[in-house]
Amino acid sequence: MCCSDRSPFDTLETTFRLLVAGPQPLSLNGRSIGLAVQSIRLWELRAILFHPATGVAVQRAALVALVGRARRSGAWVVGLAGVLLPGLRQQVASLPVGCWGSTACAGAMVLTDLLDHLDAADATNQSIAEALLWTVVRPALGPIPPAGAQPRLAAVPGGPR
Numbered sequence: 076m077c078c079s080d081r082s083p084f085d086t087l088e089t090t091f092r093l094l095v096a097g098p099q100p101l102s103l104n105g106r107s108i109g110l111a112v113q114s115i116r117l118w119e120l121r122a123i124l125f126h127p128a129t130g131v132a133v134q135r136a137a138l139v140a141l142v143g144r145a146r147r148s149g150a151w152v153v154g155l156a157g158v159l160l161p162g163l164r165q166q167v168a169s170l171p172v173g174c175w176g177s178t179a180c181a182g183a184m185v186l187t188d189l190l191d192h193l194d195a196a197d198a199t200n201q202s203i204a205e206a207l208l209w210t211v212v213r214p215a216l217g218p219i220p221p222a223g224a225q226p227r228l229a230a231v232p233g234g235p236r
Contacts, residue, residue, distance in 0.1 A: 082178060082179040082182050083179060083182040083183045083186055084160065084163065084164060084167075084182045084186075087153070087156055087157060087160060087186070088157070088160060090153050090157070091117070091153055091154070091156070091157025091158075091160065092118075092157075094117070094150060094153055094154060094157070095116050095117045095118040095154070095157070096118075100116045100117070100118075101116070101117045101150065101151065101154045102114045102115055102116045102117060102120075103115055103117070103120060103137065103140055103141070107136070107140065108133060108136035108137045108140055109130075109132055109133040109136050110123070110133065117154050117157060117158050120137060120158055121157065121158045121160070121161065123137075124137055124138075124158060124212060125161050125162065125212065125215055125216065127216050131208070131213075134208055134212055134213075135204060135205070135208055137158075138204035138205075138207050138208055138212070139200050139201055139204040141154065141155040141158060141204075142155065142193070142200045142203045142204045142207070143200045145193055146193055146200065152190070152193065155189075155193075156186060156189060159189070159207065159211050159212070161215055162211035162212050162214065162215035163182070163185050163186070163189070163211060164182075165211075165214065165215040166185055166210075166211065166214075167181045167182050167185055192206065192207075
């Protein structure tokens with residue numbers, strides 16, 4: 076059996092970059108998901124989706140749109156998985172050591188689980204997006220601060236004293 080030194084996540088990242096670059100990159104209508112831009116490439120959407128300042132409503136709307144497209148087209152499956160990649164990597168990194176044998180094996184299992192969710196006949200786009208929001212996107216951002224909590228400023232090395 077042939078073994079590759081590339082993980083499934085490496086392959087996904089390469090394929091995702093090819094789909095979001097070039098003359099006809101995968102993109103969404105930003106206004107339809109609550110952003111002020113007409114068209115947003117999935118590469119930029121990924122950065123926005125995982126940014127701590129992005130609200131849950133925008134994240135949810137983006138995921139619903141991506142899931143809907145992914146359930147209809149293979150290219151969009153790669154687009155959805157590529158957008159979710161930072162959170163998927165975080166999931167694998169948080170698994171107990173030795174849980175799946177190797178990082179590549181764990182990555183393959185995480186991607187298989189994503190495909191299983193997309194193929195579930197009894198699931199709606201909204202329910203899949205909601206599950207992805209709370210298991211992939213929000214956990215990667217860390218815990219949600221309690222309502223009314225004041226933001227804390229961090230010291231910047233080399234900044235004014």
